[in-house]
Amino acid sequence: MKHLYVFILVFMLTSCEYFNVKKTSSEAILNEELQTFNWNDVDAYPTFSSCDSMLTKQEKKQCFESHLTTQIFSFLESEGIVVTQDINDTIVLSFEVSETGVLSLSSSKIDTLTFQEIPNIKTLLNKSIDSLPKIFPAIKRGQQVKIAFELPVIINVK
Known part of the structure; x- marks a missing residue:
């Protein structure tokens, strides 16, 4: 039983890193989108x-x-x-x-x-x-x- 408590305690302490959410700024998303954006082509011509x-x-x-x-x-x-x-x-x-x-x-x-x-x-x-x-x-x-x-x-x- 002690081993189970120790295992759960170790699991809880190490698993927190898996739940960290990496924040991405809106600026980074915008820059990434602008690099993939083709400025020389349109979806529909006049x-x-x-x-x-x-x-x-x-x-x-x-x-x-x-x-x-x-x-x-x-x-x-x-x-x-x-x-x-x-x-x-x-x-x-x-x-x-x-x-x-x-x-x-x-x-x-x-x-x-x-x-x-x-x-x-x-x-x-x-x-x-x-x-x-x-x-x-x-x-x-x-x-x-x-x-x-x-x-x-x-x-x-x-």
Whole structure:
């Protein structure tokens, strides 16, 4: 019986260390989470309501880009641009979609010949995105976020 009491006493004294709870600060958890967080990717790209039927993230991105490109082309064609030289150029447009779904043209890389032939090209490009339907912003971890992307657009005027 003495041995049982001694065993229980030793067990109680040594087992306390197994029940110690190691405290982790919220800062340490936040730092660990931030290191595993991929800042360059979103859970869902910006989209138009017409692209909701797409299943994968990549399909929705392609739908958004093609819809945007189609809108720009349609607007530029309706403007009836007249040039003195043939233009076959790829311009790179940099866009931003805000957290509220507002699309804005942040910059554009336009060849000097294209800019000489169509001096109001930047104004036309800005007008073309003004008539877009409602854009749903990008989503990252359940939050609406701002996203920037580039879109190459081929200008072919004869």
